[in-house]
Amino acid sequence: MRLSQFHLRTEKETPADAEIASHRLMLRAGMVRKLAAGLYTWSPLGLRVLRKVESIVREEMDRAGAIEMAMPSVQPRELWEESGRWRRFGPQLLKIRDRRDQDYCFTPTAEEAVTDFFRQEIASYKQLPVNFYQITSKFRDEIRPRFGVMRAREFIMKDAYSFHVSDEDLQREYRNMYDAYSRIFTRLGLRFRAVFADTGAIGGSASHEFHVLADSGEDALAFAQESGYAANVELAEAICNQTRPAATQALEKVETPTQKTCEDVAALLGIPLQRTVKSIALMGVDAGGGAQFVLAMVRGDHALNEIKVSKLPGLADHRLATEAEIREYLGAEPGFLGPYNARGKIRVLADRSVCAMADFVVGANENGFHLTGVNWGRDLPEPDETADIRNVVAGDPSPDGNGSLGIARGIEVGHVFALGRKYSEAMHCTVLDADGSAVHPAMGCYGIGVSRIVAAAIEQNHDEAGIAWPAPMAPWQAVVCVINPKGNAEVAAAADALYRELGEAGIEVALDDRGLRPGPMFADIELIGIPHRIVVSERGLAAGTFEYRARTATGPENLDRASLLARLRAE
Amino acid sequence: MRLSQFHLRTEKETPADAEIASHRLMLRAGMVRKLAAGLYTWSPLGLRVLRKVESIVREEMDRAGAIEMAMPSVQPRELWEESGRWRRFGPQLLKIRDRRDQDYCFTPTAEEAVTDFFRQEIASYKQLPVNFYQITSKFRDEIRPRFGVMRAREFIMKDAYSFHVSDEDLQREYRNMYDAYSRIFTRLGLRFRAVFADTGAIGGSASHEFHVLADSGEDALAFAQESGYAANVELAEAICNQTRPAATQALEKVETPTQKTCEDVAALLGIPLQRTVKSIALMGVDAGGGAQFVLAMVRGDHALNEIKVSKLPGLADHRLATEAEIREYLGAEPGFLGPYNARGKIRVLADRSVCAMADFVVGANENGFHLTGVNWGRDLPEPDETADIRNVVAGDPSPDGNGSLGIARGIEVGHVFALGRKYSEAMHCTVLDADGSAVHPAMGCYGIGVSRIVAAAIEQNHDEAGIAWPAPMAPWQAVVCVINPKGNAEVAAAADALYRELGEAGIEVALDDRGLRPGPMFADIELIGIPHRIVVSERGLAAGTFEYRARTATGPENLDRASLLARLRAE
Known part of the structure; x- marks a missing residue:
């Protein structure tokens, strides 16, 4: 991509109403633009990053055997009445009335719609297990949307729903999804942790949250280094090993x-x-x-x-x-x-x-x-x-009896639930079992906040100069910067040749041919977080080198063409 | 893809309320499932086809220099008041009120939102021209949704919006988009025609519609073979070359x-x-x-x-x-x-x-x-x-003076508009021109009905047995069918080997290992419209051949492995 043909718009000023780093940096880098409270337009730059996340999520869901489909955004009230959630979901459910006075909602999650799809499509245990997923827009009418896409009202979610004849098979798929999620966050290059979690409004018997670790995270996580125990502080049991001493003071x-x-x-x-x-x-x-x-x-x-x-x-x-x-x-x-x-x-x-x-x-x-x-x-x-009615604190004994707890902060980006039969029973969804009897399938549901991951990754990976993307999420892996392309045709030609060579070598590269002065150009590239920057200049050409700098390195180094290619290929 | 790991659900019965072939066949093939009036869930099979269309649209938009971004589905009333369309759009605009009693709509099109994005992002003529596009869900609250995804309420649309300093540059981009659309429909393998069209509610100075030709099409198109003239009958001028004869009869x-x-x-x-x-x-x-x-x-x-x-x-x-x-x-x-x-x-x-x-x-x-x-x-x-107040009829002289008109029927799947300054003026969107004065940019807008294309392609390409996809839209290019896989391990192994060999040769292939009897299996494969079917059977293996049949051929033929590969590669 030649950046002169792309649309980049960065800002030096820190936006006034952005409270957290990811919100500030996404606005400054021009990744998103607010349309209304909790509603964001994704610019070309932002969408490139969002699509990176989507692709990795899709690949790993496919690899895990889940099958992609797509349900409508607008869903009829009748289905939500069947599950009882039309009322119980509360005011976060965005309700819509159409021109014929029929009631609908903008889907915040799709247990009802997928159960309705399932009961029309699948009649026999022979067609189980099955795991349907989609990557689509969802809406939650937050009373106080804030932090940019971290807590937006309209957002992109990957939601998956599995169906099983037995609880054992649900447990197998739950583990399968747990493993897929671990692969997804590992491939995204994020430091994360899976923790036991409360099942909350979704219901069910077991649940794990996946958190991107970041000091700014809204959730406190308790974990024991010794045992691997990890749970949301909401859920972690506070053990009391003390026995009451005798009284020594008077009232x-x-x-x-x-x-x-x-x-x-x-x-x-x-x-x-x-x-x-x-x-x-x-x-x-x-x-x-x-x-x-x-x-x-x-x-x-x-x-x-x-x-x-x-x-x-x-x-x-x-x-x-x-x-x-x-x-x-x-x-x-x-x-x-x-x-x-x-x-x-x-x-x-x-x-x-x-x-x-x-x-x-x-x-x-x-x-x-x-x-x-x-x-x-x-x-x-x-x-x-x-x-036990208190939050655990650092130093508490681990509930599994092995070591003591530390506390870290995290941003929830994924959640897996063993739902059981809550929705299949409420919605009269059955399949014929091997013995010919109608049984309610057990269900699991598995969500990933795709757009939130973008913000969470920034909370975890940024510095004074801007975003420092993990390579798999970066809009481009490398950028070739040209100093004074209009003033020096030889430099411009060399940069162009290098840009094409890197592209042919399979490196996802941009050419910054916008003609900016070096200061603003480098500031932009650091702000938008490209992992590898290569500068083509008159002086470098004379010396037969390119100036290379990794986003997180302390300074640049001069490399010849072969060393540069080797370095980029090694990443 | 092994079909035993996929989700296929076909139906023999013709659905009662489906009036047109594409609706009937999409339901019978299990591509979509109705959630409510005008709202459809895309099954895994349907989504595969939809994604084929999306990919080709995206590739050609990118090639034409348009830049992808994404705007929210839910858009605030204030923007639609600025353009005057909050009222003027009429009851097809799905209005939404949130928990704070603010008004929004579900976007049916995004001229307002993109103009708002533009006026925040772009200040100078130097950043023009630019063409932003997105491929997202849209909603039109049709009074009578029907014909399945052909006239659904929620649908997938590619919409693009270009901005220009001069009318001449708008005309250049209009032509550029016209050419991109022609490449898109050509690559999709569809017989189509671009016609002069009315600018209607969107407004503007020039407009062309792109129609997939099909006898069931809702639109009548007038065209002259001799000159290439083509227009929607709504617009085609009826020429009258006759002069009034003298009166011969009494009143x-x-x-x-x-x-x-x-x-x-x-x-x-x-x-x-x-x-x-x-x-x-x-x-x-x-x-x-x-x-x-x-x-x-x-x-x-x-x-x-x-x-x-x-x-x-x-x-x-x-x-x-x-x-x-x-x-x-x-x-x-x-x-x-x-x-x-x-x-x-x-x-x-x-x-x-x-x-x-x-x-x-x-x-x-x-x-x-x-x-x-x-x-x-x-x-x-x-x-x-x-x-001129009548529709043209076949045989009328062509308005360009060259030949006479024929009439064909078409399904509108794309529309390009030279909008002019309607929205940039109404929404006070300006850029600084080279001489330092603030000017309203000229705009073009360009839509493609991505989900409608799927239905239109079926209207054009089907027979008694089902859908006959143009290869670029087919869910898979080829399918390997196994006769009695459980009864004959050798046949199963040979089918599996062929399936992997074709995959490695770059052919997008499915393996029908569901264990159906040949009759229902072949009926499914014909119904869902896979272009190439290969049958692996005991008899064929003994003879060293595979039974090959193209979807549109009158019968099968037996080919050895090399001939089969050559045939599939040639397609």
């Missing part, structure tokens, strides 16, 4: 006039944060279906895990208690809450590590006061319930 | 009690249809803006051309007159209308050939009567207006 009420956080209380009292306990007031439902006030307690240095809480009885749809409810049940303001001297009937839910504490500090349920030297059994009844 | 009123059509009147009177005149009552507006009753007159054997009528003064938004209006202005019922003895003030609009008639027959404006021997100037004033 005492201390004045904490403005100290509403555990940090402030610990500082005032001169004690470690680990000696304090945080009390979070929630509303759930009791066994009779009535409202229940729940006091969730985690250690001062820990964070409550909402997902773990929501899996406990009566807490599936819990919410934070209002200040009025807190006053009614505890008689104090947030900041001074605790399980001692409650006014109403409350359910005390202690994290495992809180249950193992002695001589701890909690709010006194009296504004401006905390209690110290608090002990279960002596000052308070034992907790109504003890459970 | 006479004749009884035609039940004869309301020209055909019936001519039969009753025993005269040629060409002697009769059809009067069509329309309502337009007069110079003062008031309602105007217009009597449009065409020869009995001709058809009124609404598009030609709508280009005449006061008739842009004409409609048929109601029966009440007809009674008021003419005093008779439809079937007996004419320009003689009108009750009210009417505008008589005669087709050129009607103006050239003498001694003709028209309705008497009295129920049950016609007039014969009518003559302009003697019995009636000369027409208020004479114009």
